[in-house]
Amino acid sequence: MRYCRISLLSGILLLQLALLTGSGIATAREQALxxxxxxxxxxxYAIAQPLCELAGDASRGMAIALDSGRGNCLACHQLPIPDVEAYGTIGPxxxxxxxxxxKGQIRLRVVDTREINPMSIMPGFYRxxxxxHRPDxxxxxxxxxNAQQVEDVIAYLVTLK
Ligand code: HEC
Structure with a gap:
């Protein structure tokens, strides 16, 4: 019985060691921006300055928001666009x-909303x-x-009054 307990404990210790030295953690820290x-x-609670001082374009931003391969905002949000009937209701x-x-408050939500809500499930589009962790x-x-796409989406959102 005693032996079992010891081997279980050392098993857990080994597992922890393996996790700590695992390449995932090491590379995440060493990765360059x-x-x-x-x-x-x-x-x-806002990012006042446009990313890299870029100017956004609202019509490009709307296309990015609708595109399931880029912004995919519709997966979680309703947008006031006629003819778009399918949308998610996970977000407001x-x-x-x-x-x-x-505009600065919107920029923070699109760039990395976990700055205000660490538990948010909304992806940080410029996080x-x-x-x-473990992206595709x-x-x-x-x-x-990218920064231009983020500014385009923001330029679109500020038109939604
Ligand atoms: C996986 C779901 C998901 C996706 C995809 C998503 N969001 Fe969100 N979003 C949320 C949730 C949930 C909230 C509510 C606040 C929170 O939980 O962080 C939110 C909040 C927001 C807010 C603040 C709304 C308010 O009324 O305060 C903005 C702005 C926003 N999202 C913009 C976007 C844009 C633009 C996109 C696409 C580029 C997008 N979101 C994609 C889930 C999502």
Whole structure:
């Protein structure tokens, strides 16, 4: 009996060691940020400065929001677009978001909403890729949207008044 307990304990210890030295943790820390990653800063629950000072385009932003391979916002949100009947209800409808939030507040929600709600299930579309756990191979080491696409989506959302 005693022997069993010891071997169980050492088994757990070995497992913990394996997890700690596992390549996942080590590479996540060592990974470099992509060269073109735009730095951003949060003040008062908002990111005031556009990513890399880029100007967004609202019509491109709407297309990105609808595209299931890019923004895929419709998977979780209703958008006030005629003829779009299928949408998710996991997140709040985005009609009127431009009147409820400032542009900087919207930018923070799209860039990385976990800055305000660490438990959020909304993907951080411009989250530091080093913080994303086990992304799909296509997204390893990169953001889900690039900086221009993020600014385009924001330019679209501010028109929803
Ligand atoms: C997997 C589901 C999911 C996807 C995909 C998603 N969101 Fe969200 N979003 C949420 C949830 C849930 C919330 C509510 C707040 C929270 O839980 O963080 C939210 C909140 C928001 C808010 C704040 C709304 C408010 O009224 O305060 C904005 C703006 C937003 N999302 C924009 C977007 C945009 C733009 C996209 C696409 C580029 C997108 N979301 C994709 C789930 C999602």
């Amino acid at each position: 992509p060269d073109d990653y735009c730095q951003w800063a949060v003040t008062d 409808p985005l009609s009127g978001i431009g009147a409820r939030l400032t 530091d890729p080093r913080l994303i 191979k296509r997204y390893a080491g990169r953001t889900f949207l």
